[in-house]
Amino acid sequence: MQLLKKIGLLLFPVLLVMCKPGDKNRDSISIENHKVLAATPPMGWNSFDAYDCRIDEETYRHTVDFMSENLLEYGWNYAVIDYIWWHPAPGNWDTPRRKGHPNIRYKADGEPLFPEYTYIDEFGRLIPSPERFPSSVDGAGFKALGEYVHSKGLKFGIHIMRGIHRAAWYYDLPIKGTSYTARDIAEPNDTCGWCNHMYGVDYSKPGAQEYYNSLFELYASWGVDFVKADDTMYPPYHEKEIEMIRKAIDNCGRPIVLSLSCGEAPLGMADHLKSNANMWRISGDFWDTWPQLLHNFDLMNQWSSHNGPGHWADADMLPFGKISLDDRPHGPERESRFTWPEHYSLMTLWCIGKSPLMIGSDLLSISDKTLSFFQNSEVLYVNQFSASNRQVYKTNNEAVWVAEDPSNGDKFLALFNLSDKRRDITYDLELTKWRARYQVRDLWEKKDMGIVEGRINSTVDPHGAVLFKLVPK
Template sequence: MLQSSTDKLVMVFALLFCFSNTVDAQKKSAKMNKGADKLNRQIALKPPMGWNSFDAYDCRINEKEYKATVDFMEKNLLKHGWDYAVIDYCWFNDDPGNWSNPRRRFGHPDIRMKPDGSPLDTLVMDEFGRVLPSIKRFPSAKNGAGFKAIADYVHSKGMKFGIHIMRGIPREAYYNNLPIKGTTYTARDIAEPWDTCNWQNNFFGVDASKPGAQEYYNSLFELYAEWGVDFIKADDMMYPPYHKGEIELISNALANCGRPMVLSLSCGEAPLSQASHVSKFSHMWRVSADFWDNWESLEHNFDLLNAWSPFIKPGHWPDADMLPIGKLSLNNRPHGPERMSKFTNEEHYTLMTLWSIAKSPLMLGADLLQETKGIMPFLTNDEVLAVNQYSTDNRQVYKDENYAVWIATEPGTKNRYVALFNLSGNERTVKFTLELENLRGTFKVRDLWKKSDAGTVTDKLETKIGSHGAAFFKLSPVK
């Protein structure tokens, strides 16, 4: 049957429409990839080291506490490389978690809602739906200054300033239909009210395909650049599900905001199937779920870090999460009662040794304003920290139910770093046969934790280690 002229015209227009959409999609993809290519990798050539407020303060830190922590870091930790100080979530809420939430833990910062889903509790934000610091908690943010004064304070100490952000646009901005800066679009044009973080209800997701979505994220990073932010922890990005579109929007906005910032994606476990994507569009990404002070989680991270070790390289860091050592959960939040870390002394050695030889970013979570004496030896051993910052070819050699061995190389030398771990519940001798790594001859042994020489070895390296403990060595060939 012959087609009518009208049918032919419809087919032509349909083909043109499909072609136009394909071209637009290709242009958008190219633009996104260009943004990722512009992501500044020079600022994360080494795994970032610093402190984050979450493990100790949950969502409630204030300006006085934060600046006092920065002062402590400048005096005691900066010279050892700990230079980032990050304010975690809900800095835009005057009093987060101030109501009894029957669905969550005590003090959880969900906002209350009306029957139609609109917010009963309000956040601090500007006319464009961009959240701002609570002036009640951060007085220097008055008169629209945001975090500028605090960032300046951190920079004056020779340190770097970071903040946590949530994926998406505030629920309140959606219900008030606030405009997106510099556009004719509004929050309702880009928001997905059915896409809400499954552990916090403050925000709706953003549809990355909608006009105005990129502009919204651009406006956020324009603001963060004005404040002087150096580090962004972007949360609710990967679990569950993996929010590929918004990761690209954020990465693109950061790459084009005019200020270098480290982009850290949370929370995990990141899907290994997205390794190429996540490493391209961020500097560091969480491979672990929220990590706390229990042995089961620490042991699980051996497998996670092993799986992600092929993706370790400058500007790309698999992140095993913060270091829950020292004083945690002030006022019994965010996780369990206020306490000193439940890790044993031996487990502290395992934690710091594994994170160092696997080159995970090192972010402290403890309250640094009290009871820090016991943790300082784990934070100020420059020989151990040098492995985290400078070593290469980091990988697991062997692991079973009783012990694990990791190895790395000191750049520019024939020296090797070897970490021995006792994963069992009893003291035992852990042995590494050098031939497993084609290490032949005699090697001088340096004990990194003891900062002392420990003789020489030829065929094997072995030492007695307590339950859940670790030993850390540098092997140097004897000429």
């Protein structure tokens, strides 16, 4: 039987491409060893900043092609489809929330308008809209798209919203492999404050873990390598649902990187986050404004001691290039409002602070100058392989971060000009007990700068940064 779009008719449809359990001969990824994934901060591209909730298959495939040809050799390997991929045309109406926001609408009698926008299988699991993703027709899901991404040498990622869809609750669909239904596990009073599609899942109810298990069993059958789970940390912090997601990944038979959103993550839950996720958002949605970038200096400083193999504090995406295409909800279509010096500050901070690196812009219209920020292997090396990353100090006018290369003892030094005027910044190497003579290399310029001892000085543009490697002589 064919999967039906009309939820009102979807009582006993059969999904043609049913999810397959993981290979029983393969070890599951346990809480103890999930950190073998994301041994270094994940690097990739996410569709949200440019396309909001409206990326389609053709555009996504072209982006994957671009990444394979221009970015993969530098380490950018995750290609992530962001939210509401089950909707054929999200955001094409005015809502009380804001124009373009894909909230659920209701009839005059209060019945939700599910049939016009939701694709869901018989077990209450959302599946891609074939209007936007033609290869998902007849319930095929993202399997073909995942195979295409893998054929290009990349890894396939998707966004999900925490919980179970309201349509599954409304039609009381069964939980796969159980005698329970959506109404047995859903919490109708627990909804996302900015996207009203989902109800929370009550961890204490029988069938709750099985529901999440069925989701990740499905995602594993599609070849998903990365899941961004949204509405997990925005107050309140959903500790038990995060744990259910973790267990579901462990049981799905496929290694999947878990990214939690949105922030700011509560610092008091750092140990819980490190035990359950590979990366988590420490900032709110990050856009192209200097005040937000300035705030992230403090956030990254607070979280720097919690970074390590398999668990990374995520400062959010890189809004370089063209973003907010077609005047999406996050402002007019535009090239990034960051000045070029601010580009250097952002990329330097994300790299020496070891944040995951996710490009947010439209890669299909990117300029060579913007692309160059993503192709500097010497700068990216700091993000991937440096250690002991930390802020030394921050004042109103400047900030200094340092790190080391554990393989050879080289040092990394980032000087940030936080003021509105070009100025000299001098760093006393004694502050970090760097007491040798050093050959200095400018990593952005890719050139050697001579020998220093005792202190280093550089003239830095307003809101700009420099990044040096110091090699002991």
